[in-house]
Amino acid sequence: MTDHFPALLVTVPLLCGLVIAILGWLNRKLCFPVAVGALAVSLISAAGILARVLEENVILYRLGGWDPPWGIAYRVDHLNALVLVVVSVSALLNLMATRRSVQEAFQEKLGAFYCLYVLMVTGLLGIVVTGDAFNLYVLLEITALTGYGLIAMGDDRAPLASLNYLYLGTIGACFYLLGIGYLYIATGSLNMADIAAILPNLYGSKVILGAFVLCMVGLWLKMAFFPLHVWLPNAYTHAHAAVSSLVAPLVTKVMIYVMIRLMLTVFTAHYTFEVLSLSGPVVWLSTIGIFSGAILALAAKGFKRMLTYVIVSEVGYMVGGAWLGNEAGMTGAILHIANDALMTLCLFLAAGNIVYRQKGHQYQDLKGLFRKMPLTMMGFMVGGLAIIGVPPTCGFFSKWYLLSGGIEAGHYGFVTALIFSSLVNVILVFRVVETAYYPSSGNHGGHHREAPALEEAPLHMVAPLLLVAAGLVVVGLYTGDLVTRIIQPILETMAVY
Amino acid sequence: MSDLISGITAHYNYWIYVILMMIGLYAMIAKNNLVKKIIGMNVFQTAIILFYVSIGAKKGATIPIIHHGHGDAGASSIVQAMDYINPLPHVLMLTAIVVSVSTLGVALALGIRLYDRYETLEEDEILARLREK
Secondary structure, rough: HHHHHHHHHHHHHHHHHHHHHHHHHHOOHHHHEEEEEEEEHHHHHHHHHHHOOOOOOOEEEHHHOOOOOOOEEEOHHHHHHHHHHHHHHHHHHHHHHHHHHHHHHHHHHHHHHHHHHHHHHHOOOHHHOOOOOHHHHHHHHHHHHHHHHHHHHOOOHHHHHHHHHHHHHHHHHHHHHHHOOOHHHHHHEHHHHHHHHHHHHHHHHHHHHHHHHHHHHHHHHHOOOOOOOOOOOOHHHHHHHHHHHHHHHHHHHHHHHHHHHHHHHHHHHHHHHHHHHHHHHHHHHHHHHHHHHHHHHHHHOOOOHHHHHHHHHHHHHHHHHHOOHOOOOOOOHHHHHHHHHHHHHHHHHHHHHHHHHOOOOOOOHHHHHHOOHHHHHHHHHHHHHHOOOOOOOHHHHHHHHHHHHHHHHHHHHHHHHHHHHHHHHHHHHHHHHOOOOOOOOOOOOOOOOOOOOOOOHHHHHHHHHHHHHHHHHHHHHHHHHHHHHHHHHHHHHOOOO | HHHHHHHHHHOOHHHHHHHHHHHHHHHHHHEHHHHHHHHHHHHHHHHHHHHHHHOOOOOOEOOOOOOOHHHHHHHHHHOOOHHOOHHHHHHHHHHHHHHHHHHHHHHHHHHHHHHHHOOEEEHHHHHHHHHHH
């Protein structure tokens, strides 16, 4: 049983997705429990895989017993295992937290919604676990297609936003596919480990350079790396709250995982940082991305839209950190994948609760919320402090590694951008806090002021939020363990530096 | 000049796919009608399918089914890889075609929803309607 965790991780939610679609016609009440069951199996498998990886370092799972490079192999090391756990935990928590709001919003479409939800998580987990470059493309598109569907189920403007996401997402996936095509021409293989073994003799080749650039551009489009971010703010703002708190923490982070996987495993650090001299320009690009994300977040109307621009600058952190080309930067980037997923989940869950009660995501909807929804606002505060980078929340530690990586590489533009964006985040978070602290002024129409009644979101929406908020602090406190036991082995086994 | 021409004719499959891709990209960027954009997107995807299919081809080779390959006669004859085209890129493209068809389906479904709501498929008119609100 435990030997088959890598397969169960993906096949159980895949099959359950189909079962849910059928249950949507037969008995809608069963959709939610089946979805929870499917994601719980994934979570148990992911945790089991992580435990095994900590002992054995690398797990190789041959699907159908075919040996790589002919068959598709799942190859799990510390990097996948960490991201797998993050993805399955966030997806399951979000599923539990949004039950009520989903039920009210989608009623007769419940089957379709949970089917897409579970299939999307299948795609994300598959991307992370697979060791085959073409298999990754197919799962990338499964994630994207379900994402388009889920986002289109949002408010009035959602279909147009989703269609624009679809154009750009398709271009991104096509570029990735083209890059894999060139790799296949040069090496004759699609298995990542096999390609990595063949590549060293071909490092001078222009075909490999082309493949690398095409893959990177494709992934940057998919992860909304500035200036390719234009699809993200609209798509994530107009999606339903339950959808934005699924896609916002996970999709961009999984794409960053794929980028790091290609940089370190397929093309190897030697090629990425020494043979190519792209490191400087990419870090500058991410510097510009962080600045622009921060400024656009300041200018954004509505707090949910503001949060989407925060994601754009966070993507800049991780891309920049990974491309700095030193150990601290890479540690920061990998740590930030986990931390940022949790922080964004926390903020978007809080935003979801606010939207559920206030039916809007503008700044004026926040007025007086500290009295009305104290627990939700507390969760939001913790998430906000983490995104600013206040110790002991986890955001501080990954930012610390990123900063020291930037200083070590002598890249002060990147360091300045990190500090600038932290300061802007202070303004963003405290603008929300300030608006929420003061009750809505009712003097305009001559009414006298009345304190809003306590109207917290239901317990099963608040409890997961507070759990994630507590998790931010706990992960922060255990950062040392996380770095020495999981991230150091990644950098060592890939013989990075 | 003759170098350029021979460079183009020797790699004509790459040139064709790049040109097709650019036509698709142009339609996606420059066209105003949603259906035209979606067609452009499909041309873009198909160009990459063409690229993959063309790299599996070999001059003077045949389809990868072993002639008289059954029983003892098949086992005794030696199979020359040069005689057969590479089937793997074609098989990969079966998957990619499925992906591109489903993307097209989702895109058209979104187009129908937009048409139901705004009664037009011109993007500028939809945006103008959105700004009015």
